[in-house]
Amino acid sequence: MADPVSASQTIDVVQGLLYANATRYISAIGLVLLLHDHVLTLPQEVSLIWKAPSSFAKYAFLVNRYLVPASLILVATEMSDFNSTARSDLTMIAATAVLSVYSIGIANLLVLFRVLLLWNKHRIILRVLFVAFAVSFALTFASLIFFVTRLDPGVAWSPMARMCILSGTSKEYALVWLTPLTYEFLVLGLTIYNALSQPRSSDVELSHILRRDGILFFLILTSLRFINIGFALTQDPRKTFLVIYLVWALVTLVLNRFLLNVRAAEVALSQLPLSPLSPLSAPSGPFGLDGRASPFALWVVAEDDYAGDDDLWRMQYTDA
Known part of the structure; x- marks a missing residue:
């Protein structure tokens, strides 16, 4: 008769191997999806972003776009057993964790600019958004550092899985995702309230206003955050990194698509023979976006020798 303890240990080992391999391949799926989308959108990046005037949003977008695939x-590489050790894997976890927080910060800043412009740079909204962003970023970074330090004793190299596995986790892990989610709920609420408070003609539905302001992007982003929170709340160390890198890739992919579409709408708008103060019509297509509220037009670095069609949108936001 088999020893119940040995049988239980065998089951735990097998399940641990399954979760380790699942983490490895799910993370690889996220990388492949992000690289594939990067190649597909590279022409738009060159034509819409590289040629745009210098601005904080332009360089923040490019840094985040290349930072995440590199991470x-x-x-x-670490999960492929290329001379990995427990120490090197812990270093990788710490490094990518810090980079992920920076990535979240960059993404939230770009979204902040977008919402701020939707509100016509309202001073109270400006203060609320920047204070909320600063508090959210600080809490996220602090909870992440605390979580990584708690992980150190529980990281061990598994020769069977050919990668490091965790023997424990901490309750603070959920805070890493809860704090940015709280900020994103604020952004979502401000976007919806702005759409509700805007006067609109009878032939323009509220759903068109929300779609134009990027409500689908915010809903997708929030849903992805909930996935991370759900796995964090299980308190199962085998699930700690199961989908985290996939979600990071998908968040970056969605953000890149969203900002490229906003910039494309902005460029198309600058070519229309319309007054910048003319009322907006309903957007076309399910992902129609408002090009007037483009973060790439906020805090543009002035260039004396620069002239062209983009002067319209460059002055439109910087003079306000």
Whole structure:
């Protein structure tokens, strides 16, 4: 008769191997999806972003766009058993964790600019958004550092899984995702309230206003955050990193698509023979966006020798 303890240990080992392999391949799926989308959108990046006037949003977008794939390649390298050790894996976890917080911060700043412009740079909204962003970023970073330090004793190299596994986790892990989610709920609420408070003609439905302001992007982003929170709340160390890198890739992918579409709408708008103060019509297509509220037009660095069609949108936001 088999020893119940040995049988239980065998089951735990097998399940641990399954989760380790699932983490490895799910993370690889996220990297492949992000790289594939990067190649597909590279022409738009060159034509819409590289040629745009210098601004904080332009460089923040480019840094985040290339930072995340580079980080995920580092993760894939460590998970592929290329001279990995418990110490090197912990270093990788700490490095990618810090980079992920920076990525979240950059993404939230770009979204902040978008919402701020939807509100016509209202001073109270400006203060609320920046204070909320600063508090959210500080709490996220602090909870992440605390979580990584708690992980250190529980990281061990598994020769069977050919990667490091965790023997424990902490309750603070959920705070890493709850704090930015709280900020994103604020952004979502301000976006909806702004759409509700705007006067609109009878032939323009509220759903068109919300779609134009990017409500679908905010809903997708919030849903992805909930996935991370759900796995964090299980308190199962085998699930700690199961989908985290996939979600990071998808959040970056959605953000890149959203901002490229906003910039495309902005460029198209600058080519229309319309007054910048003319009322907006309903957007076309399910992802129609408002090009007037583009973060790439906020805090543009002036260039004396620059002239062209983009002068319209450059002055439109910087003079306000």
